[in-house]
Amino acid sequence: MQPFSTHTGMVMPLDRVNVDTDQMVPKQFLKALTREGFGRILFYDWRYLPGEKPNPEFVLNFPRYKGASVLLARANFGCGSSREHAPWGVKDYGFRVVIAPSYADIFYNNCFKNGILPASLPEDQVDELFKRTEKEAGYSLTVNLPNQTISDRHGLIFKFEIVPSRKEVLLKGLDDIGTTLQHAAEIDSYEKTHAATATMYDSVDVKYYSNGR
C-alpha cells in the first residue's frame, strides 16, 4: 500500500451530513471484478445528468475545484454499506485526505486499507475550513501526518487526533495480511486450543453439503 506522510492539495467542500457510500459508488458499479476505475463514477448520481453530462450544480464539477485532492466533508461521512468501492473511488478520483467531524466505522476502517487519511476535526474547525474554502479560490491545505497537523498558508494550524497504530499503518504503508501472517504460529496454536470449545468445533459438519439441483 502507498505510504502516507505529508500531503498538500486543494480542498473540495462537500457540504452535506451523513453522506452514505451508496452515493459514492451506486449499486450498478458493484458488479466489477477489479479495484480500479471507480474515480470516474465517484458520486455518480449527484455528479452526472442523463447521458453522463456533468451536473453543473454538483461541487465536484465546479471548475474551481478541478484537481482537488483534499475532501472536506460533514459528520458521519461514509455511512451505510460496507462497500470498499467507496474508498477505491475516493482514492482513484485523486483524494488522499478526507477531513470531517466524524466517520462511519466501516468506511473509516476501509480508508486505512487504501492509503487514504480520514482526519477528524471538531465541528467548529471543520466549519472554519468550509468558510475559508468558500472564500478563497484554490484554497489548499497541508496535512502532516507525523505531526498530526492540518495547516494553510495563512498560518491556520489545527491539530488532529489519530490512534498511533492507525498512524503507523499509513506512515509505513503496511500490508496487514503480511503482518498478521508473521504470527501464523499463534494462529495455529489458537486453532488447536479453540477447536475443543463449543463455539467453534474443529470444523463444521463437512458431510453436510448440498447443492441439490
Next chain:
Amino acid sequence: MTPKTLYQKIWDSHIVREEPGQPSIIYIDRHLIHEGTSPQAFAGLRAEGRKVRRPDLTFAVMDHSVSTTDRTLPILDNDAKLQFEALEKNCRESGVRLFDMNSKNQGIVHIIGPELGITQPGQTIVCGDSHTSTHGAFGTLAFGIGTSEVEHVLATQCLVQSRSKTLHILVHGKRPRGVTAKDLILAIIGKIGIGGGNGHVAEYGGEAIRSLSMDGRMTVCNMTIEGGARAGMVAPDETTFAYLEGRPFVPRGKAFQEAVGCWKRLHSDENAKFDMTVELHAEQIAPQVTWGTNPGMVTSVTARVPDPHDFKDLNDQKATESALKYMGLKAGTPIVDIPVDRVFIGSCTNSRLDDLRAAAHFVEGKHVAKNIKQALIVPGSRGIKTQAEKEGLDKIFTAAGFEWRDAGCSMCIGMNADVLPPHERSASTSNRNFEGRQGKDSRTHLVSPVMAAAAAIAGHFVDVRSLDVLPVE
C-alpha cells in the same frame, strides 16, 4: 472478577494475539462471502500467491444480483454473470462451499447463515456486507467488513481489530399489537440518530426484545448498522436454542446439549458496565414510517412529514430540506396521506417466515389497491420459500395481487432487474432509504411487513393498529 459484557466475553475468547497499544488479532469462526464484494479479495490472494486458510469455515452464496424470476433463463446482465462465474471459480479452486443460485439452500447470505445453523452463539462472524450485524441475534459478534478485510480473513482466518465501546439498548415493556420488531429498531434509530452508535457494539435487552422470536431479533440486529453500531447482539436464551436445534450445521444429540451448556454462559454479567445506555418503552412506540433519505428520518404513522424548521441544527435543516425535495414530499403532510406506487416485502431485514406469515394473514381475502403498480414478495431464502408454499402463503399473496418471487436481495438494492423506477414511491420492508438505493431517483419508505401489506391493500400508509385484522402474535 470484573463483570463482563457479552461483547467482552466473545472478544476475550477470540484473541489470538494482543499487545498493549496495538489492535488485537482476533479469530474469525465463520466467514460468509457473496458475489458482490469477494472477487477483488480472491484476486488479491492470487496476486500474492496466498491460499484460503480455512475453506471449511468459509461459506459462499449468490444473492445480491440473482434473478428472482426464472433462473433457467440465460443471465442477460453480463457483469452479473461474470461475477457469478468468478465466485464459482474462486470457490471451486479454494474448496469453499458455495450455495449457487440453483441450490435449494440459496438465499440472502444473512438469511441462510442462521437458517442452516451456520450461525451459532458465541462465534465471531464476518462478511463483506454491512448487514452482517443480523447474526448478532444469536449472541454472536458479527459485523460487516470491506473487501481488503475479506482478503485478510481468507488468508489468515483472523482480523486485526481494536475493541469497540459498548452500547446497551433496552426496550422495556410489551409491544402493542401492530408494533413489530421493525418498528422497534426504526424507533431506536430515530432516537439515537444514524451515527449515534458509531464506534460501539450494541447489545439489546429488555422485555420487548426478549419476547421477540428469532426472526424478530434478527430484524432488530440487522438494522443496528443503520444506527452506526457495526454489530448488535441479543444474549442467547431458550428461544435461541429451540430455533437452532436440528438445523443442518448445528451439532446434534449430546454435542448439542454440551453446546447449549456453553451458550448459556453467553450473557452480560450483572453490573457489567456499558459505555452508553439508551432506554425506550415499547408501549410508547407506534408503527414507524421513514419520510426521508436515511433510516433516522423516521416518524410514527400518526405523525406528519416534518418541517425543516422543526430542527435546531442548521445541518439537520439543510438535510431535511434536501430529503423532502428528493422524496417529493411537503412538510406537514400526514403520513397516512402518502400514496404508494410499489410494495416490496423482502430483504435481509424482513423476508423471514414470521414476516411473510404476518403479511399473508393481513392480505388474505383482500386485493392490492388500484394505484399499486407492483407488489413484490421476495422470500429471503429458498428454504423459506418452500416452507411458505407448504403453508399456502404463496396462494394467498398471488390471489391478493402480489407477485411471488424466488429468493435474493432483489429490490432492497436493485442490483438485479427488480428496480424501483424514478420518482416512484415504495413501501419497502428493507433497510435503507438512501437516495437511489432501490433505483435512481426512486423514493423509499421503510416500514414493517404488516405496514407494507396494509399499504398495498389501501394504496397508502395506514395506522395498522386501527384495523381489526392484525395477525395474532
